[in-house]
Amino acid sequence: MSDLTTLGVAALRDGIRTGEFSAREVADAFIVKVSKAKQLNAFIVETPDHAIAAAKEADAARAAGETLKPLAGVPIGMKDLFCTKGVQTTAASHMLEGFKPVYESTVSQKLWDAGAGMLGKLNLDQFAMGSSNETSYFGNVISPWRRQDGGNAALAPGGSSGGSSAAISARLVPAATGTDTGGSIRQPAAFTGISGIKPTYGRCSRWGVVAFASSLDQAGPMARDVRDCAIMLEAMAGFDPKDATSLDMAVPNWEAALSADLRGKKVGIPKEYRVDGMPSEIEALWQQGIDWLKDAGAEIVEVSLPHTKYALPAYYIIAPAEASSNLARYDGVRYGQRDLPDGANLQDMYAATRAAGFGPEVQRRILIGTYVLSAGFYDAYYTQAQKVRTLIAQDFEKAWTQCDLLLTPTAPSAAFALGEKSADPLAMYLNDVFTVPSSLAGIPAMSVPGGLDKDGLPLGLQIIGKPFDEQGVLDASLAIEQRAGFTAKPEQWW
Amino acid sequence: MAESSYRIKGATGEWEVVIGLEVHAQVTSNAKLFSGAATEFGAEPNTQVSLVDAAMPGMLPVPNRECIRQAVRTGMAIDAQINKWSRFDRKNYFYADLPQGYQISQLYHPLVGEGEVEIEVEGATKTIGVERIHVEQDAGKLMHDQHPRLSYVDLNRSGVALMEIVSKPDMRSPAEAGAYLSKLRSILRYVGSCDGNMDQGSMRADVNVSVRKPGEPFGTRTETKNVNSVRFVMQTVEIEALRQIDVIENGGKIVQETRLFDPDKGETRSMRSKEDAHDYRYFPDPDLLPLELDDAFLDDCRASLPELPDAKRARYLALGITPYNAGVLTAEVESARYFDALLEAGAKGPAAANWVTSELFGALNRLDKDIEHSPVSPTQAAELLGLVAEGTLSNTLAKQVFEIMLETGDDPAKIVEERGLKQTSDTGAIEAEIAKVLEANADKVAEYRSGKDKLFGFFVGQTMKAMAGKANPSVVNDLLKKALDG
Numbered sequence: 001m002s003d004l005t006t007l008g009v010a011a012l013r014d015g016i017r018t019g020e021f022s023a024r025e026v027a028d029a030f031i032v033k034v035s036k037a038k039q040l041n042a043f044i045v046e047t048p049d050h051a052i053a054a055a056k057e058a059d060a061a062r063a064a065g066e067t068l069k070p071l072a073g074v075p076i077g078m079k080d081l082f083c084t085k086g087v088q089t090t091a092a093s094h095m096l097e098g099f100k101p102v103y104e105s106t107v108s109q110k111l112w113d114a115g116a117g118m119l120g121k122l123n124l125d126q127f128a129m130g131s132s133n134e135t136s137y138f139g140n141v142i143s144p145w146r147r148q149d150g151g152n153a154a155l156a157p158g159g160s161s162g163g164s165s166a167a168i169s170a171r172l173v174p175a176a177t178g179t180d181t182g183g184s185i186r187q188p189a190a191f192t193g194i195s196g197i198k199p200t201y202g203r204c205s206r207w208g209v210v211a212f213a214s215s216l217d218q219a220g221p222m223a224r225d226v227r228d229c230a231i232m233l234e235a236m237a238g239f240d241p242k243d244a245t246s247l248d249m250a251v252p253n254w255e256a257a258l259s260a261d262l263r264g265k266k267v268g269i270p271k272e273y274r275v276d277g278m279p280s281e282i283e284a285l286w287q288q289g290i291d292w293l294k295d296a297g298a299e300i301v302e303v304s305l306p307h308t309k310y311a312l313p314a315y316y317i318i319a320p321a322e323a324s325s326n327l328a329r330y331d332g333v334r335y336g337q338r339d340l341p342d343g344a345n346l347q348d349m350y351a352a353t354r355a356a357g358f359g360p361e362v363q364r365r366i367l368i369g370t371y372v373l374s375a376g377f378y379d380a381y382y383t384q385a386q387k388v389r390t391l392i393a394q395d396f397e398k399a400w401t402q403c404d405l406l407l408t409p410t411a412p413s414a415a416f417a418l419g420e421k422s423a424d425p426l427a428m429y430l431n432d433v434f435t436v437p438s439s440l441a442g443i444p445a446m447s448v449p450g451g452l453d454k455d456g457l458p459l460g461l462q463i464i465g466k467p468f469d470e471q472g473v474l475d476a477s478l479a480i481e482q483r484a485g486f487t488a489k490p491e492q493w494w
Numbered sequence: 495m496a497e498s499s500y501r502i503k504g505a506t507g508e509w510e511v512v513i514g515l516e517v518h519a520q521v522t523s524n525a526k527l528f529s530g531a532a533t534e535f536g537a538e539p540n541t542q543v544s545l546v547d548a549a550m551p552g553m554l555p556v557p558n559r560e561c562i563r564q565a566v567r568t569g570m571a572i573d574a575q576i577n578k579w580s581r582f583d584r585k586n587y588f589y590a591d592l593p594q595g596y597q598i599s600q601l602y603h604p605l606v607g608e609g610e611v612e613i614e615v616e617g618a619t620k621t622i623g624v625e626r627i628h629v630e631q632d633a634g635k636l637m638h639d640q641h642p643r644l645s646y647v648d649l650n651r652s653g654v655a656l657m658e659i660v661s662k663p664d665m666r667s668p669a670e671a672g673a674y675l676s677k678l679r680s681i682l683r684y685v686g687s688c689d690g691n692m693d694q695g696s697m698r699a700d701v702n703v704s705v706r707k708p709g710e711p712f713g714t715r716t717e718t719k720n721v722n723s724v725r726f727v728m729q730t731v732e733i734e735a736l737r738q739i740d741v742i743e744n745g746g747k748i749v750q751e752t753r754l755f756d757p758d759k760g761e762t763r764s765m766r767s768k769e770d771a772h773d774y775r776y777f778p779d780p781d782l783l784p785l786e787l788d789d790a791f792l793d794d795c796r797a798s799l800p801e802l803p804d805a806k807r808a809r810y811l812a813l814g815i816t817p818y819n820a821g822v823l824t825a826e827v828e829s830a831r832y833f834d835a836l837l838e839a840g841a842k843g844p845a846a847a848n849w850v851t852s853e854l855f856g857a858l859n860r861l862d863k864d865i866e867h868s869p870v871s872p873t874q875a876a877e878l879l880g881l882v883a884e885g886t887l888s889n890t891l892a893k894q895v896f897e898i899m900l901e902t903g904d905d906p907a908k909i910v911e912e913r914g915l916k917q918t919s920d921t922g923a924i925e926a927e928i929a930k931v932l933e934a935n936a937d938k939v940a941e942y943r944s945g946k947d948k949l950f951g952f953f954v955g956q957t958m959k960a961m962a963g964k965a966n967p968s969v970v971n972d973l974l975k976k977a978l979d980g
Contacts, residue, residue: 083552096551103545105552206781208552215780244556244782322780325586328595329549333647350588373586373775382777 023073054117069115105208122163133162158188183435190460324369500667528555574609
């Protein structure tokens with residue numbers, strides 16, 4: 001039998017259903033791959049037993065002639081930002097090292113209910129703060145990709161869902177969960193040549209997901225192709241009464257409705273996304289994307305999103321503001337890390353615990369957030385940023401009067417080397433320049449691989465859609481995927 | 495509006511006190527504001543704590559509709575503006591009893607806007623403005639006395655819904671502050687939005703006090719936290735005003751600060767000054783959407799409001815009940831509820847009001863029972879009053895029957911029947927006894943007839959005694975008059 005780990009979600013699901021192979025064989029094949037890929041450091045915790053248990057259940061259901069669940073026997077990776085009952089959940093922080101929740105996040109529960117198994121908890125930037133996976137307390141994730149430039153520099157898998165992107169592109173898992181606050185699904189997907197969709201804010205429950213910035217955080221799937229993302233998203237999405245911001249809407253059957261026929265659709269090209277210093281290869285890919293969408297029947301129109309340049313500064317005020325408050329609960333009182341120096345009082349304990357528990361990037365954002373919310377600065381920063389956010393949402397609203405979807409690059413560059421930008425937070429934040437506006441507006445957006453740069457590294461294209469129009473986003477992404485014929489994958493060196 | 499004449503005499507002349515109250519009232523609800531955990535008082539520590547209340551990672555608040563409903567109804571009860579659009583904000587600070595590191599409250603857009611409460615002090619009515627009512631979560635509780643070195647945290651109260659009712663600085667005397675708090679408590683209890691149980695912490699007040707020379711602008715105020723009885727609020731005002739006057743008259747300045755009231759020492763003490771005040775970094779809670787109320791919800795809230803104390807009092811006055819009795823009967827919702835049931839069962843207003851405020855309250859006091867646990871039900875009481883009204887029982891007999899009712903719980907008719915306590919107007923029987931009394935007291939009859947008419951009472955007493963108290967006193971009077979004067 002061929003290597004089962006070359007298959008994606010749909011193929012695995014269908015093969016298990018038809019009996020071409022067993023779920024147990026699938027689980028075993030992936031478990032072996034995971035165990036041999038320690039160098040990538042994509043996992044914080046491996047959970048082979050969980051994957052095997054789900055596989056056994058799927059095989060037993062099939063043997064008994066039962067209808068199989070949508071993801072029966074498909075093993076996946078779980079970003080370690082999702083609380084998993086009885087399994088260590090750390091958000092890649094020292095603060096939560098050893099923390100085993102007594103509860104299961106809604107999204108992960110939905111995946112288990114759909115029959116999926118878990119291969120392990122995937123590494124990420126600490127508390128999902130970072131764009132390169134260099135802020136994890138458990139060490140950097142190494143991208144499986146290498147530049148074809150004669151060197152063998154270790155590359156960033158993107159962030160914050162870098163464990164997810166690395167594991168999928170290295171074929172350690174067929175799919176994984178991600179979370180996206182300002183681009184944390186899309187940018188790593190672009191860096192590693194896979195697909196990932198951030199759905200409309202509220203589509204996936206945030207209950208049980210360690211919070212970074214509540215008004216922006218949104219879970220979504222990452223997988224090898226668009227269809228697999230659609231299948232995963234169907235399982236993950238849905239109204240949750242435990243999340244007050246959850247969308248009370250039925251989950252569409254996205255996979256069944258997939259269509260790459262874009263006739264009658266208008267795709268907008270926002271002129272403000274042509275930023276200074278953007279590599280010509282990305283310009284070229286963007287043009288290529290335009291041609292592909294035309295080929296699929298779409299009409300291309302130029303649109304303007306005039307407040308785009310203010311998105312990044314607004315984001316780096318709002319997200320840290322919310323984070324500074326969301327992370328206040330890590331105080332050493334009830335769970336997780338506690339540092340209690342000799343003779344320490346309550347304040348000393350907080351200070352010591354938080355100094356030891358949070359890494360530098362998390363501390364930086366807590367400080368920024370605390371500053372922008374403090375008396376005297378609130379109006380100058382936070383209120384102003386919220387106004388910008390409204391203007392950005394209005395930009396998109398206006399664009400929708402001219403088009404149905406938007407096409408942009410996902411990131412301003414291909415993957416960079418680890419250490420290359422970690423000393424310059426501002427350069428690092430610039431990575432999110434194309435992904436942040438749609439996050440601020442809460443609208444769905446997806447990255448699909450479009451091609452390779454001169455060094456053989458993947459580049460992604462981003463489709464942005466109207467609120468609730470995940471279908472339109474998936475369809476346009478599918479049209480690109482079919483035309484791009486992206487089959488590149490990293491050479492196995494680990 | 496009546497101006498208060500309350501003044502404090504200082505060394506430099508008369509001072510006026512300016513008072514505002516921030517009352518925290520725990521919302522009556524089975525569940526907390528943002529979690530499904532229970533809210534029962536007196537449970538074992540940490541037995542009513544959900545994952546949300548303990549701020550476990552990834553936990554999210556979901557507003558409890560009942561808490562919102564109760565706050566809206568409270569707002570309606572004080573004629574306040576109800577904001578159909580309101581929003582929850584986070585108030586950030588670190589403390590071991592605050593698991594999330596922030597309290598969810600409403601700073602910028604409260605649920606309830608301006609309203610008013612009418613009070614009565616020494617016969618004069620005055621309207622006290624309410625600035626706003628916002629809804630917020632309570633914190634947990636630290637327990638320092640359980641271990642020599644460690645402090646424990648009880649999160650049972652963490653997340654319990656509170657209404658913060660903020661008055662305008664409209665009160666001018668301890669009596670007004672006391673009357674306002676009592677009235678507010680009464681309204682909350684009528685509405686059923688708070689049990690008003692101040693010794694269990696269901697209601698507590700932060701007392702803002704400043705002093706000024708009459709007619710001058712407001713002085714600097716201090717805030718005395720968590721005062722938990724009407725009496726203590728009045729004491730706090732008095733003590734804090736005197737302290738402030740003393741400071742000012744000795745050339746000092748009042749510092750805006752938070753103080754606490756020590757009832758044992760009869761003083762207020764500084765807790766923290768403005769210099770080390772927190773920067774709460776308020777901002778809209780991103781886990782919660784703005785609260786939007788529709789007309790159907792508001793209509794439903796309004797329809798569920800009971801008759802409130804002021805309306806009830808007016809209705810009682812219209813029945814001919816004295817203002818004093820009407821005040822007593824409406825002060826506590828349970829008394830009013832009892833009295834209304836009594837009226838419902840057919841009792842006549844003024845007589846019933848007299849009976850409740852004197853006989854029933856006296857008996858309950860003696861038995862150390864509250865009116866909700868009265869051994870005599872409103873129906874039974876109405877029956878008793880009916881027997882008096884129709885002349886079956888004299889007031890004296892009614893008292894006897896009532897005592898037996900308290901002891902046995904029996905209906906008055908049954909008692910009258912079984913014990914033969916019925917009042918008689920049988921003139922034949924009464925005349926026969928009168929004849930015997932006059933005969934046995936021939937000397938006194940002679941004295942009476944020679945002008946000592948004060949003896950009339952003696953003959954009444956003797957006759958009643960002979961009739962074992964059952965004779966109708968007015969019949970006795972008439973017949974005696976006839977026999978003696980005739």
